[in-house]
Amino acid sequence: MWHSLRHWHSAFEPDRSDSEYEVNMLAIYAWAVGFICTVWILYWTLKHVVPVRLVLRGALASDAYFLFDGSRLVKASRTGRQLLTATENGVKDWAGFHACFGSRFGKLPQISPDVATHKDAVLKSADGAILRLQAVGRYLRMTLVEADDDANCFAAHRLFLITKQMSQLHNMCHNLPYVIWQTTAEGGLIWQNQAYLSLRDDVGGHTAHSLFDLILSKDQTTVKNRQSLHLSFQKKTNWYDIISIWSQNVWTHSAVNINEIIKAETAQRNFVQTLGKTFAEMSIGLAVFDQNHRLVLFNPALIDLTSLGAGFLSERPILTHFFNQLRENRIIPEPRNSTAWCQQLKELVSRSNEGAYCATWMLPNGLTYRVRGRPHPNGALAFLFENISAEISLTRKFRTKLDGLGTIIQNLEPALIVFDSLGQIRLSNQAYAALWADTEAAATNVQGRSIIEVSRSWQATCQPTPVWGDLRDYAITLEGRDRWTALVTRESGDTLHCAISPLPDNGTMVCFQVSGTSQM
DSSP states (O other), rough: HHHHHHHHHHGGGGGHHHHHHHHHHHHHHHHHHHHHHHHHHHHHHHIIIHHHHHHTTTTOOEEEEEEEEEEEEEEEEEEHHHHTTTTSSSOOOOHHHHHHHHHTTTTTTTTOTTTTTOOOOEEOOTTTTTEEEEEEEEEEEEEEEETTTSSHHHHHHHHHHHHHHHHHHHHHHHHOSSSSEETTSBBBEEOOOOOHHHHHHOOSSSSSSSSSSOOOOTTSSEEEEEEEEEETTEEEEEEEEEEEEETTEEEEHHHHHHOOOOOOOHHHHHHHHHHHHHHOSSSEEEEEEESBEEEEEOOHHHHHOOOOHHHHHHOBHHHHHHHHHHHHOEEEEEEEESHHHHHHHHHHHHHHHHHHHEEEEEOOSOOOEEEEEEEEGGGEEEEEEEHHHHHHHHHHHHHHHHHHHHHHHHOOOOOOEEOTSSSSSEEOOHHHHHTTTTTHHHHHHHOOOOOHHHHHHHTOOOOOOHHHHHHHHTTTOOOOOEEEEEEBBBBOOOEEEEEEEEOSSOOOEEEETTSSSEEE
């Protein structure tokens, strides 16, 4: 071709000018480029378009067919596209095609078949439809043919999927371990699962009505019941929670065995009753508030201690109302003003939540209460009110007696010093401090010092004697102790009469008196 062009060009060249020559050359080149493009377009059309049309030749417009190039979907009929677009995410490849038709045709490969090695095949479904797999060149053609030639492919496929889904749901409900059944508005049985049939056999007898005598109302779409059922053959009673749903003129019921829940609730009630009886015998007032700070439990002692009526407490007041009423009854230390009271109440709740609230209330009527706040699980709070007036009175009397005895001991003429069971000094009197010139004893009552330390100071001012060693051993001995006496001579020449006596708590009392004074 290029040789002919050149020959044609040479024939005219002598008669053309240079400009005409250039124009002719450009025209020739343009013609050549156009010719090459035309050839390429024809080649691509023959390779891609014509084979597809050949593959689809003879297909009817109502047929459901699909054409795959490898795993890629390249074409589908209108009916085929309608089937694919009905899926949730549409279909663009073999994986989506398998998701759409795999449940209907169980032998459909999950991976796109290799056209080079694949043989034509026909897959059958349970409803009689077939799916033809045909390799045509590099393409794989899938054709769906329904059992009924006049059937609509889309409708038939959707019907199959819905029927299969309903069958699966039916089998699932039938084999569930929960008792499920359906009744008419009049109570007649429509359907029941295997668990219901087994329960009916355990109860004994067959009836056209429900095993349970349910209270149902059409005004409600969902009704809950709790009932017991006696099992004749097993000679026991089961408890069930039953949920009934009214839909499409049918009651659907579901019963769940709650024997363990009933046992737990019974045990809880018995435990609460036991606690209630125990709390009723307590002399300490108890008030328990739930996580919403509402009173949920109290005992009779609380009524006696707080003067709050049983009616008021039975109304389950909130915590702030409870303490405000205590303030009105003057069963709480009166704050300076309302602001101080609010702050006091806030601090009381806060410290109780931390488990750190413990206070002694000195009431205007002369009584003394110890009040403790304790946190409980789930944000609950418990308050304990205890009348400790007798304890406080006894403590005061005892302290008064101790103070009186202390004054007597301090004014006694003999020098006295008392040690505890470990040999630590418990107390001494003024005569002791004067006798031994013990300035520390006079200042601190010598508490905290040991018998070893003070006996060595005595020994340093006296002539040698085994008395001090015997005294040290005696003070830390717990058994076989009797009162004994001894004489020691001081460096100054004075003679001391020492009397060592055991005390009831395994302590030791030592009494010093200069000889020549009155007898001890």
